[in-house]
Amino acid sequence: MPDPATTADTLDTLDTPAAIVDTARMQRNIDRMQARMNALGVAFRPHAKTSKSPAVVRAQIAAGARGVTVSTLKEAARFHAEGIDDILYAVGMVPGKLPQALALRRQGCDLKIITDSVASAQAIVAFGAEHGERFEVWIEIDSDGHRSGIRPDEPALIEVGRVLHDGGARLGGVMTHAGSSYDLDTPEALAAMAEQERAACVEAAEALRAAGLPCPVVSVGSTPTALSAARLDGVTEVRAGVYVFFDLVMRNVGVCTEDELALSVLTTVIGHQAEKGWAIVDAGWMAMSRDRGTQKQKQDFGYGQVCDLDGRVLPGYVLSGANQEHGILSREGSHDEAIAERFPVGTRLRILPNHACATGAQFPEYHALNADGTLATWSRFHGW
């Protein structure tokens, strides 16, 4: 599909608030990750939940990604409609969602599903037998205790593997996500977590193989670990999502710098409380999301870091508060008594978000900013 045409709008005329994607930064982020995966000798399967946008995913595929990861079956359906067949639905399958998964496979989508329990595995094989469908199922491994999955040393791993394999499903592999990497902020800790993620997933694969079960795929990943792994022996593919835009949480984790953040929210100053050092902007939490992911990190950016219209960071200026459609812009530490003169009513600014996945989801579309200042509209979707 061709890239969307540019619109007549510019950053000076676009209705605010609006979600802006700096296309040059995004492309650099995509190229950096793909080059790293190529050097490590693994396939790369980006997580489309961050953007939910065909234009973004097309750029990831064009750079060398093999298939995508999704967090909802709606994403799977939309990206399959865009021509992508190789899709991993990376949330534990439940009986109620099997009819949707079946329908996608019947439409030619090479959908992979995951499970981490005997009960779900039994439901999948029973449904598959009933409908004559050989589902490809991966087993979710718990590598860091942060959420779902079976630990590689649990007997349940082999039990689930046998239920799937003996029940006629295709046991496609193992996958894990070291989500607790988001809580770290030193290169040493990140590298150690990447190794922990790798080792746990490879251990699970080897346990399945030792039990006589197939395990062709060994899939790991999170943005912090993908960018911190020193080696990926035994791993066949890596998944990561937020790297495509990066955000302030990732900046605090230490895997990007502020000038690599590709998503920002365009906003307009609508008023002031000059005595308090506040400018009021039209980006509240409905635009930024309620995500306060930097609150407990080494630098708290409130609801976001303020930049000028060209995207240059204005050090110390953050969204310190947010109501639904009002953001409170202030200087950290000391009141800016000249705030009303610095940012008069009508001033346009851009705000870097804490969490790109959450902020993007607040908008019906992205406005892709090209190097020449033109904008294109990139659709994204919403809901389940």
Add this chain to the structure above:
Amino acid sequence: MPDPATTADTLDTLDTPAAIVDTARMQRNIDRMQARMNALGVAFRPHAKTSKSPAVVRAQIAAGARGVTVSTLKEAARFHAEGIDDILYAVGMVPGKLPQALALRRQGCDLKIITDSVASAQAIVAFGAEHGERFEVWIEIDSDGHRSGIRPDEPALIEVGRVLHDGGARLGGVMTHAGSSYDLDTPEALAAMAEQERAACVEAAEALRAAGLPCPVVSVGSTPTALSAARLDGVTEVRAGVYVFFDLVMRNVGVCTEDELALSVLTTVIGHQAEKGWAIVDAGWMAMSRDRGTQKQKQDFGYGQVCDLDGRVLPGYVLSGANQEHGILSREGSHDEAIAERFPVGTRLRILPNHACATGAQFPEYHALNADGTLATWSRFHGW
């Protein structure tokens, strides 16, 4: 317009996660607020930002509301298309949005706009003069220091009034929103804040009138103050939004009980970490929103209070954590070692949200649950 037809789905079959509106509870909430406003002798202008749904707003109008309040010009356009003419856009007007406001008025919408600065007032009258349009403008009053507005004793109040009136705009009145009422949790403090809100707005109106300026409308409101005001002398209308659904934040403020909450998120159990006492559900922060509004209140519900499929609260069970599409359900205080037996994979539950405005915004539509268990789809809109 007729009510939407019911669908073939029930709570047992609907895809999850989904936003469920208990229509009987919603109607009781609407009737309670309208009866209170009638008794206090004021008009009621509900804030449509909570639902962004024509079906909900129709029920509010049918119960006696006069016009609506909106937080975006998109809401204004959508509700005007539904046949509502009397609309207050309750976010400070900026020059860049005047063309949209003009277009709405030219389409027959009796749109009111607000300002709290001389600069904005000047821009409004200049644009109005240029386009031959007499905008109706209300002045925003700061009654509690929480966000925008002019304090009633500030000279800027009269100055803005004169700019508007002398510049040919229609000075329609004053309005305020005591948003800091959300931080309170005793009837005495709430009643005092309601009186503070009322007194500040009436003082502003009287100051304008004493200066020879018109001020027909005196508009106040927030859900907590609207439900706590003992008298509203001098006030002509009240605005409130979240009362239509209520939520856990309002329960902690003390203006509703848990069994009045009309919005919940339908979810499915997808797995367990039994040793930790966790059930994993398919309502993560993408469904609940990232709003943690109960975190600093007297009872912290995490990302939401867990209920059974009939909406009965399961005391002590909350969403203690959330990733994008995963919620962690656990019992507060002590691990439930039987969590996997209590909530097997496939179990359907309903989660009461912290903040109905934020949770509703995560969904493309509501599923309205009738007393007989049937469901109807109510559209809602998204974005700006």
